[in-house]
Amino acid sequence: MHPKTAAALVAAFTLVAMIVLAVAWEWWLAPLRPGGSLLVLKALPLLSALPGVWRRRLYTMQWASMLILLYFAEGVVRGWSDHGSSARLAWLQAALAVIFFACTLAYVGPFKRAARLAAKRAAKQTSSEPPPPA
Template sequence: MSEPVQPKLATAFGATAALLALIVLSVAWEWWLAPLRPGGSALVLKAVPLLLALPGVWRRRLYTLQWASMLILLYFAEGIVRGWSDRGLSARLGWLEVALAVVFFLCALAYVAPFKRAAKRAAK
C-alpha cells in the first residue's frame, strides 16, 4: 500500500499569491497604470479567466491547477510581447507579468507533481 502524498503548501501559497498579483496587475495595468487608450481599455477583461481559476487554485484543486498552468502561458506570452514592443511603464509591467506567470507556473507544477507521481505509482 502506498503512503499518502504530502502536499507542499508553500507551493500552493506561491501559486495563489502569484495568481492574485497577476489579477491585480491586469486590472491596474489596463484601467489606470498604462492602458492602451486613455481612460482605460477593454483589455481589463483579460483578468476574467484568471478570476475563474482563483477559487480552484485557492482550494488547491489539482484539476484547476493543471488547466490554470496552461492558461498562464498566454499571460507569459503577452508579457514577453509587451515587454519587448511597448515602451516605458507598459514594458516594465509586461516584464512583471512574465515574472508572475513564471512564478505561478513553477509553483503549480511543483504542487501537482507529487500527486501525479503517486497516481503513476498506484497505476502500476
C-alpha cells in the same frame, strides 16, 4: 510548512497579484487608450481560476498552469514591443507567470508521481494474478 502547501500558497498569491496587475495596468497604470481599455477583461480567466487555486484543487491547478502560459506570452511580446511603464509591467506579468507556473508544477508533481506509481502497482498486480479457470 510542507513544500506542497508552500507552493500552493505562492501560486494563489501570485495569481491574485496577476489579477491586480491586469486590472491596474489596463485601467490606470498604462492603458492602451486614456481612461482604460477592454483589455482589462483579460483578468476574468484568471479570476475564474482563483477559487479552485485557492482551494488547491488539482484539476484547476492543472488547467490554470496551461492558461498562465498565454499571460507569459503576452508579457514577453509586450515587454519587447511596448515602451516605458507598459514594458516594465509586461515583464512583471511574465515574471509572475513563471512563478505561478513553477509553483503549480511543484504542487501537482507529487500527485502525478503517486498516481503513476499506483497505476504501475495495479498493472503489476493484475498481470501477476493467475488466469481464471476455464
